[in-house]
Amino acid sequence: MALVQRFGKPDIFLTMTCNPSWKEILDELGPQEEAQNRPDLIARIFRAKLEELKDELFKREIFGKVSAYVYVIEHQKRGLPHAHFLIILQRDWKIYAPESFDEIVSVEIPDKERNLHLHKTVIRHMMHGPCGVLNPSNVCMKTNGSCKNHFPKGFASNTTVGIDCFPQYRRCDNGITVKVRGKNLDNRWVVPHNPYLLAKFDCHLNVEICSTIKAVKYLYKYIYKGHDRVAFNLIPGQNIQDIDEIQQFQSARWIAPPEAMWRIYGFILNEMYPSVYSLHLHLKDQHLNETESREINDEFAVLIPEEDLMASMSLNPEQQHAYESILQKVLLNESAAFFIDGPGGTGKTFLYKALLATVRSRNLIALATASSGVAASILPGGRTAHSRFKIPLDLDKNSTCCVSK
Incomplete structure (x- = not known):
């Protein structure tokens, strides 16, 4: 929220999901081996793709010059990692007109004759047809396509600013349909995306324009919602009279193998630019009694x-x-x-x-400091230099001390 106060509302909300069929993953699999058996490959290659995406967004500036951004890494229950980005553009690059929306976001099936690769990619990753989920376009479909509560949005000839914080994108009724999971789908079922990024990364890559300030609270809450958690208790097989709910209660979180590998490799889970530091509040002249560490x-x-x-x-x-x-x-x-x-x-x-x-x-x-534990123990309040100054045990020419302020 400090970024919004300083730089304004987010302009772009982007989600990138790992594609287990990426060529880089398939090339490293052994005979009869599946991607789900190699969480190390999924984690490392998704991170490489993520860094490449960041280069496109923040170095090549394909959407314009960026003032601030945040992103977090999450993992689905089936294990695939995905990243959520919130991007705030500089004032001169803000997106206001619907015509500018159309330059960034597309929600139409590409012409098969003009761009076969993009056409196949949209069908493979960006068609949220009958799958029993509520997609970003407010489309709810049961597995048999008979949901009576939600229907796909109608066609729109021009992009307009919607009332739900996201634009109502242009979805022309051009007669183009594709068959997905046994259903004929048209432009109403296309998830908003950027054609360039989608064609380059070949994965589910949702790009949304944040058209009003109303989206701020929801989007920041969404990207920081945290892990899926579960509360459960363990009950022995035999029937017992005394039930201790406190002893039986267990709290856990869901961690799939790719996320475990992500953490083992030490890859970052979130990033914010520019950095924001929280400052403690105190009464006048009371800071010493309260910002003592x-x-x-x-x-x-x-x-x-x-x-x-x-x-x-x-x-x-x-x-x-x-x-x-x-x-x-x-x-x-x-x-x-x-x-x-x-x-x-x-x-x-x-x-x-x-x-x-x-x-x-x-x-x-x-500060009483000594090079060895024996010498430090002789001095009142003594500590070793490694403990006091956070000196790494394994030193090389690039080693630094990690002493906090």
């Missing part, structure tokens, strides 16, 4: 041993010199680095404890 609270909660507070009075001259030099920089809030060197048993840890106690007693934060 857990790490800060943990540091303030470190106990200061009484013997460490008294340690500064027992330092030898060399320790006292280091103690005063370091503490001076801390109190003046000046950056500095010091290196304390000496053989084992000469009082380095004693000096560290004195410094930590003095700094913390002044309600300041001192």
Whole structure:
């Protein structure tokens, strides 16, 4: 919603679904092997197609220059992944006129003589005929085609802005029909699509124009609706008198093999551009009591041993010199680095404890960090460098620390 506030309503709602018959998938299957047996192929090839689609939308800018977008990856119960995009175009590229709608979206069966490939692709992926589902064109068909509650929209010679947040696209009564699942279907049964993208990606690829601001809440809720979930309970076979509903209750979500592979590979499940950060609200001058993080609270909660507070009075001259030099920089809030060197048993840890106690007693934060767990355990509130600075265990030239703000 922050994107809408900044850039305006979404202009295009796009859904892309994986095609298990993609050539890239079939070429990698072994003899007598089916695509459903290779969830790794489905996940990897769909991601490759998704990146190619993003290049078309955001680099080649086939719909115009983009101000912002969000997309999420979902998986059907049968396992096929699909992506939902919401795209907000720049002001000069906004889509207002029905004539502009027709340049982006088509809901007509292509001429077989002029473009055989596109004709076959529309029939294969974009004809939602008698299949018992409610398609994006508000068409409800039972398996026998006898639904009395919903009928296909009538033909329209021109595209107009509909009352349901989506346009009523041009569906010419040109007499072209195709036979799908034993039924003769015309332009009224075509799902809105972009001919270029459909011909290029050869999969179900629904493209809708968001014509009014009314679509915002529905569309954002739709793409973030989350996983399919189920609540169930387990009951033993024998009859029992006492029923503990709390113990028996189970909550689960549906994860198909392709989604499992998607997560194993570490592919992203959603993306937003530009990034939006949520800011916590607080009363005036109350931000410190409320935007304190857990790490800060943990540091303030470190106990200061009484013997460490008294340690500064027992330092030898060399320790006292280091103690005063370091503490001076801390109190003046000046950056500095010091290196304390000496053989084992000469009082380095004693000096560290004195410094930590003095700094913390002044309600300041001192981060006690050591290279090993044994050394860190000696210091009050001590942690290893790997834990404190999120240093990766396996290092290479591209390794970075993942320390949050």
